[in-house]
Amino acid sequence: DQQVKQNSPSLSVQEGRISILNCDYTNSMFDYFLWYKKYPAEGPTFLISISSIKDKNEDGRFTVFLNKSAKHLSLHIVPSQPGDSAVYFCAATYAGGTSYGKLTFGQGTILTVHP
Amino acid sequence: SQTIHQWPATLVQPVGSPLSLECTVEGTSNPNLYWYRQAAGRGLQLLFYSVGIGQISSEVPQNLSASRPQDRQFILSSKKLLLSDSGFYLCAWSWAGRNSPLHFGNGTRLTVT
Numbered sequence: 001d002q003q004v005k006q007n008s009p010s011l012s013v014q015e016g017r018i019s020i021l022n023c024d025y026t027n028s029m030f031d032y033f034l035w036y037k038k039y040p041a042e043g044p045t046f047l048i049s050i051s052s053i054k055d056k057n058e059d060g061r062f063t064v065f066l067n068k069s070a071k072h073l074s075l076h077i078v079p080s081q082p083g084d085s086a087v088y089f090c091a092a093t094y095a096g097g098t099s100y101g102k103l104t105f106g107q108g109t110i111l112t113v114h115p
Numbered sequence: 116s117q118t119i120h121q122w123p124a125t126l127v128q129p130v131g132s133p134l135s136l137e138c139t140v141e142g143t144s145n146p147n148l149y150w151y152r153q154a155a156g157r158g159l160q161l162l163f164y165s166v167g168i169g170q171i172s173s174e175v176p177q178n179l180s181a182s183r184p185q186d187r188q189f190i191l192s193s194k195k196l197l198l199s200d201s202g203f204y205l206c207a208w209s210w211a212g213r214n215s216p217l218h219f220g221n222g223t224r225l226t227v228t
Binding site: 004042102108 | 161
């Protein structure tokens with residue numbers, strides 16, 4: 001049962017253009033969502049998060065949008081840079097249990113930004 | 116600032132051999148600690164988490180176990196490795212009791228042969 005899905009295994013974008021990575025979830029209990037970036041042979045690095053009480057959160061070039069009715073979130077990177085090339089993971093959790101560390105991850109999307 | 120150390124970076128072990136992966140966190144006290152695994156072509160899966168010394172919760176039944184002998188030390192173990200234990204193992208920490216993201220170590224690539 002894949003509760004968090006990233007249906008695009010890969011995305012290729014030209015430098016300077018917008019990258020849009022998508023994520024869908026099925027568990028309506030999820031109320032906190034995160035995006036992580038991962039380079040090969042390294043651990044994931046936290047990028048940006050959003051609580052279910054918001055529909056948008058922005059941090060520099062990164063913006064996350066949340067559509068609760070559609071159970072969908074997206075990460076926008078503008079402008080895209082070659083250094084953004086990595087695997088991007090969407091993750092979700094809920095306010096049950098000890099804290100927000102018990103994340104359910106999507107399968108990841110490989111982003112390639114071409115110079 | 117907080118840092119997380121995980122070792123070794125890569126490990127090749129024969130089937131049936133034991134396993135011990137270690138993770139330590141610096142710059143914080145009483146963190147929540149986690150072990151995740153990424154199998155080939157799949158997302159990250161939570162294996163264990165701990166909210167304090169000696170307190171371990173398992174998320175999925177498996178051939179592995181975890182221990183937290185000290186506040187900032189988290190160990191992943193197995194008595195006898197299986198081929199299916201191969202994968203990328205990640206230790207992570209988060210602030211206890213807060214809405215905060217996980218911070219991951221650089222992972223251990225385990226290949227069971």
